[in-house]
Amino acid sequence: MSRKRIALACAAVVVGVGSVVIPVAANAGEEKDGLGAACRVADQATVWWASGEVSLTNKGDRPVRDWTAEFDVSQGQVTLDNPWAYELRQDGKHVTVKPVADRADVAARGSRTVKVGINPAGKGLPQITGCRVNGASGSGGDSGTDTAVPADSGSFVKDDTAVHLMWKPPAGGSEVVRYEVFQNGKQVKTVKDTMTDIERLAPATRYAFKVRAVRADGRTTGFSKEIVLTTLAAPGQDKAKPVLPADLEATASGPYQAALRWRAATDDVAVTGYRIYRNGVKVQDADAKATSATVSGLTASTAYRFKVTAVDASGKESEPTREAQVTTAAAPDGGGGTASPGDFAATTATKQDGGVTQHYLNLTWSVPQGVGQITTYQVYLNGKPAQTFMWGTGDPVLPVPTTKGSREVLVGAHPGSTYAVKIRARLGDGTWGAFSREVSVRTGG
Incomplete structure (x- = not known):
């Protein structure tokens, strides 16, 4: 069986506003068994704004669903262009x-x-280091352990008494000579390959497995994330289908998605998942612990009917919940309606930075309502994107504004300069809303 291999590359490109551009060196990661990472910041990145790309490449013959990309940014905040995915x-x-x-x-x-976007806020050119995917590289931990870890690679339940575990090897460091498999915290196997069967398990029982690698120099890696699997019910053991979920609610999250909530179902053995139906057709699944889901890809100003069923370990499906109806919001029309920031205003201010007078724009606006939580705004200066502001993340974490928003934009030591300013919000469904009205301001002389 072939192994899945992923290569990762990050590249940032310019979206600047009249700033001097300086080349930035590339950051290359480790490679082992086809798992690699390389991050670059393009030579046109500026101290005001850079957009970036995390490029994933799968060289294997099976799709990869579970991946994690990581990198370190020298300073500033990083945002996503597509938060719904x-x-x-x-x-x-x-x-x-x-x-x-x-x-x-x-x-x-x-x-x-x-x-992705990188907002350095005028504090210097952004740099990316430590680029990796699924632990492709990692620094050492204590003297006997390193932090690169194996990763689940499509483990599954075989029947009522056995599961099949598969994992990807960690990258970097000395060669792996064996793997240690743990079941519910206790070591149960040592194997040389990246897969194994665990047998003689109890039917309809939840198990948590972890794997770590042992390298040729004797060091062990960190543990993989827990691989949680529930064995099937024994023949004749699971006689009843689950009791249906209760109290399904559906609310619109902007023009293109809906949020669902329900109370958990019960079963005589175990509930193993949920199925979500839209207008009578199954559209997605949720895991056994879920009591909520977001359904995307909807059409604006359209009525939908949703229902949810539960599935147990033997594959039996419950009766559906009562249908919950919802109508999505209207699409932004670009005319400055409810999907655009209102009451937008801009004033100028100055601060002393040593012997240099730095000029700022102080922006204020009303938060658009009825389009989901808004955490991200984009500022345009003279018709070009200049900065992206993001709340709810970073260090320290900034509380998300719900009614009024404000932020300052550094425009540099440029007295007597005129700027046409407007902003737009990323709506709760991940799309950009309409622009605010555009205002013109001039820095002091």
């Missing part, structure tokens, strides 16, 4: 990007590009 977390300077559910698979022998 990816999840971005920034802890200080460390950035992690993961797919949301099954919306961002990397096709077999295919590729996928994740676009």
Whole structure:
């Protein structure tokens, strides 16, 4: 069986506003068994704004669903252009990007590009280091352990008493000579390959497995993430289908998606997942612990009917919930309606930076309502994107504004300069809303 291999590359490109551009050196990661990482910041990145790309390439013959890309940014905040498909977390300077559910698979022998933005806020050119995917590189931990870890590679349940575990090897460091497999915290196997069967398990029982590698120099890696599997029910054991989920609610999250919530179902053995139906057709699955889901790809100003069923370990499906109806919001018309920031205003201010007078634009606006939570705004100066502001992340974490927003934009030591300013918000469904009205301001002389 062939192994999935992913290569990762990050590249930032210019979207600047009259700033001097300086080349930035590339950052190359380690490679082992086809798993590689390389990050670059393009030579046209500026101290005001750079957009970036995380490019994933799968050289294997099976699609990759579960991946994690990581890198470190020298300073500033990093944002996503497509938050409905990816999840971005920034802890200080460390950035992690993961797919949301099954919306961002990397096709077999295919590729996928994740676009990000870097907002250095005028504090210098952004730089990316430590670029990796699925632990392709890592620094050493204590003297006996390193932090590169194996990763789940499509493990599955075989029947009511056995599971099949598969994992990808860690990259970097000395050669791996064997793997240690742990079941519910206890070591149960040592193997040389990257897959094994675990047998003689109890039917309809949840198990948590972890794997770590042992290298030729005797060091062990960190543990993989837990691989949680529930064996099937024994023949005749699971006689009843699950009791249906209750109290399904559906609310619109902007023009193109809906948020669903329900109370958990029960079963005589175990609930193993949920199925979500839209207008009578199954559209997606949720795992056994889920009591909510987001359904995307909807049409604006359209009524939909949703229902949810539960599935147990033997494959039996419950009766559906009562249908919940919802109508999506109208699409932004670009005319400055509810999907655009209102009451937009801009004033100028100055601050002393040593012997230099720096000029700022102070922006204020009303937060668009009825289009989901808004955490990201983009500022345009003289018709070009200048900065992206993001709340709810970073270090320290900035609280998300709900009614009024404000931010300052550094435009540099440029007295007597005129700027045409406007902003737009990234709506709760991941799309950009309409622009605010454009205002003109002039820095002091």
